[in-house]
Amino acid sequence: MGLFTRKRQTQERKVKLPHSDLEPPASPVAVALPAETTIVYTGGQLSVTLQRAKSQFQKNERPLRLVWSKDQRLGLTFVELPQGGVTVKDVPGMRAEVSPGRELVAVDNVSVAGMSLQSVVQHLQSAQSPCVLDFTPPPSPIVVADMHLSASLRGVQRGMVLKAVNDTSMIGATLPDVKDAIRGASEMSPARLTFIPADAGDRQASHLTADTPRKSRFGLRQTLCLGALAAFISI
Structure with missing residues (x-):
């Protein structure tokens, strides 16, 4: 009797195992990048490292x-x-x-x-x-090369494109343009840096979106390190 009792208990234990334990582990779920994310800069060290993308021009764009x-x-x-x-x-x-x-x-x-x-x-x-x-095709974008934890927690990831600083679009801008745009940022006058996924940056290189005011960004250079930019003309 004792032997049969032990067998019956073993069978009962097998039946009572949770159903999830009998299934293979679930596949990891892909996490989509946010449509856009913004960090606030108030001076000092920037929480992201920015660089020009390696290619000279936007990929998939033609002259x-x-x-x-x-x-x-x-x-x-x-x-x-x-x-x-x-x-x-x-x-x-x-x-x-x-x-x-x-x-x-x-x-x-x-x-x-x-x-x-x-x-x-x-x-x-x-x-x-x-x-x-x-x-020429549109110039390559400015992308995130690295970031601190604070920026990562805000959703910034490597490879994201800098879309704008405050209301000034950075699509097609240069690193000196960005430096000038955030110069003077403080607690009283913060700079808001908006980032978008790389594929969205490619699309915006040809057409700036309607929700980004078309403020001039290359005019920023006239007062910075690119002193040769002293003249422009509208035709």
Whole structure:
């Protein structure tokens, strides 16, 4: 009897095992990145390390060719680069096909890369109408290379793109632009840095979203270390 009792108890114990113990472990659940996240900077050491993405231009983007009829306003503001050449500073005409940061490299198939702003303007003035303007792809974004725990807790992750500082878009901006944008931040006047996933940054390189005010960011350079940027022109 004792033997049968022990067998029966063993069988009962097996039956009473929780059902979850008989199943394989559940597969890990993928955690989606937040659509965007913001950190507040009040001076001192920044809680993230920023760097320009390794590629020169935005991936999946191509050079842009624009046909301009000279009896119409082009709707672009150009600024001279310190190493020569001109880039789109702002798009007051709201031309969706052209984004800030693109460099004008040719006018009617004549290269203007590396030229001064004055020389480029002369080429534009002497060109026939309509004329063809060639631009580079949008520049690569500024991304998070590393971050402190405080930024990580706010949802910032490596590879995220810096979208804006306060109301100034950083899509197409440079590291000196960012440095100038956060300069002077304090408890009384904090700087809000907004980050988005990398794939969202790629999409925004060509079209800045409507919820990001189109404030000029390349104008920031005129008062910082890039002293050669002293002139710009709207066409």
